[in-house]
Amino acid sequence: MTTSQRIKHILKTGQPGEALTIQGWVRTKRAAKKFTFIEVNDGSSMNGLQVVAGADLPDYVASMERLSTGASVEISGTLAESPGKGQRVELQAKTIEVFGESDGETYPLQKKRHSFEFLRTIGHLRSRTNTLGAVFRVRNACATAIHQFFQERDFLWMHTPILTASDCEGAGEMFTVTRFNLDQIPTDKSGKADYGQDFFGRPAYLTVSGQLEAEIMAMAFSNVYTFGPTFRAENSNTSRHLAEFWMVEPEMAFCNLAGNMDLAEAFLKYVFAYVMEHCADDMEFFNQRIDNAVLETAENIINSEFTRISYSEAIALLETAIEKGDKKFDYPVSWGVDMQSEHERYLAEEYFKKPVIVTDYPREIKAFYMRLNDDEKTVAAMDVLAPRLGEIIGGAQREERLDILEQRITAAGLPKEDYWWYLDLRRYGTVPHAGFGLGFERLVQFMTGMANIRDVIPFPRTPDNLDF
Incomplete structure (x- = not known):
């Protein structure tokens, strides 16, 4: 295998005269007339390297005829x-x-702007575009920063199961996993599916969260994370x-709500700072081409001290804004409602102007697993x-x-027998403990300014879409 250099390093440190x-x-x-200018990109950076091919090259005419947009090449010089x-x-x-020729007339990625909707139809090629290339480099940097952040703090990375029997969030919107022939599902006496004959002997699902299993590991290793x-x-x-997301x-363990907030704030600042350092060109591209607030948003996350308020205080602020006529909301505001995105954005974007x-x-x-506060009306959520x-x-x-x-659990209408092991954690050496969840694609979307979450994951899984 020929040893080659990555273009991003050449553009930064390559010196004239270097072979x-x-x-x-x-x-x-x-x-x-006497030269051909070729731009080659290897995916390592936003910019490609210009290659000048002179007519004195061996098989110059034949080589240039084989070269077209999308062709793969190895060039020495x-x-x-x-x-x-x-x-x-x-x-x-x-x-x-030339390793692989490309039909320049039918190659879908011509030198023009393509809509993201069109690019999703060619998911096998869209990562070669400037925008999607930048997205996936930032995504990689985010993932690297996440692991680095937790590893530097002695967290253990735990691989929690994808197959599960429990609904962590209680929403019921889970994919069922079965080895049944769906045309011949065995049934019990009541006519319902007899899961006793299925692979696991009970209903099985794709997980919506690794949190409950992470709690098991935290009770042995103190600090863990899933990804x-x-x-x-x-x-x-x-x-x-998305139907599939990270x-x-x-x-x-031995952590309360205040410690949870401290970690979440430090975590976001760390990841944004890492990406700004390692993907500066890509972030500048997003700021110029996608959303001109990308860099400002990143700096706000990195340099602001996050404001901390209670839900009751937040509702009071929203109600005051309505009463004064400062803001109109589509969704009603009162104590007890779940705040909508428009309420959350008003607080962070307009009122406090920071996280x-x-x-x-x-x-x-x-x-159900969130710790009940002393007032018995609220839980220690954030x-x-x-x-x-x-x-x-x-x-x-978490409720310890x-x-x-x-x-x-009973009040939530969930069967306690399904959570016997979760309850055991409270029987044997329970401790105050806390944690949080972050949707990885949502982070990448927020960081890059991309409008659609389908454009920040390599292969989006959505209703009626299972291509590639």
């Missing part, structure tokens, strides 16, 4: 100072090998929903609200008291 080899795909080809604007060096080609795929069978065809979920952490939500609108987005992180201190947790 090297590149490998990549042709973006453009422009012929002059010598770097030289570039007389053109916007580029420091160019490669004077000595040999060109993996989750699934939700919500039949929603919006720009904010979640980041840390869980910390806000809202705590202590009404117990009726939050999950949502991190970001300008231009709304909620980006949701979390809570056995008797109260049993009451909450």
Whole structure:
């Protein structure tokens, strides 16, 4: 295998006179009288490297005929100072090998702007575009930063199961997993599916969260995190929903709500700072081409001290804004309602103009596992609200008291026998513990300014869409 150099390094540190080899795909080809100018991109950076191929190259005419947009090449040569604007060096080609030709007339990615809707129909090729290339480089940097953040703090990465028998969120929007022949499902005496004959002997689903299993591991290792795929069978065809998405979920033993908030704030600042350092060109591209507030938003996250208010205080602020005529909302505001995105964005974007952490939500609108506060009306929940987005992180201190947790499970209408192991954690060495969840694609979408969440995951899974 030929040793080649990545174009991003060449553009930054390559020196005239240096002999090297590149490998990549042709973006453009422009012929002059005695030269052909070829832009090659290998996916390592926003910009490609200009290659100058002279007529004295071996098999020059035949090689140029084989070259078209999308073709894959290996080119060896010598770097030289570039007389053109916007580029420091160019490669004077000595040999060109075409690995795979491309039909330039039918190649879908011509030198023009394509709609994101069209690009989703060619998911096998869309990552070669500038925008999607930048998205996936930022996505990679986000993932690297997430692991680095937790590993630096002695968290253990736990691989929680994808197959599960429990509905963590209690919403019921889960994909069922079965080995039954769906044309011949065995039934019991009542005519319902007899899951006793299925693979696991009971109903099985794709997980919506690794949180409950992460709590198990936190009770042995103190600080853990999950980072993996989750699934939700919500039949929603919006720009904010996916059926398959990735979640980041840390869980910390001996931790209360205040510690949870501290970690969430430090986490967001760390990831944004890492991406700004390692993907500066890509972020500048998003700021210029996608959303001119991308850089401002990142700086706001990194440099602001997050405001912390209670849910009751948040509702009071919203009600005051309505009373004064400062703001009109589509959804009603009163104590006890679940705040909508428009309410969350007003608080973070217009009122405080920076990230806000809202705590202590009404117990009726939050999950059974969140710790009941002393007022018995609210739970120790928290949502991190970001300008231009709304909620980006949701979390809570968990209910560590056995008797109260049993009451909450019963009140939620859930069978306690399904959570026998979760209750055992409260029987054997229970401790205060807390954690939060962050939708990974939502983070990447927020960071890049991309309008549709389907454009920040390589292969989106949505209703009626299971291509690639």
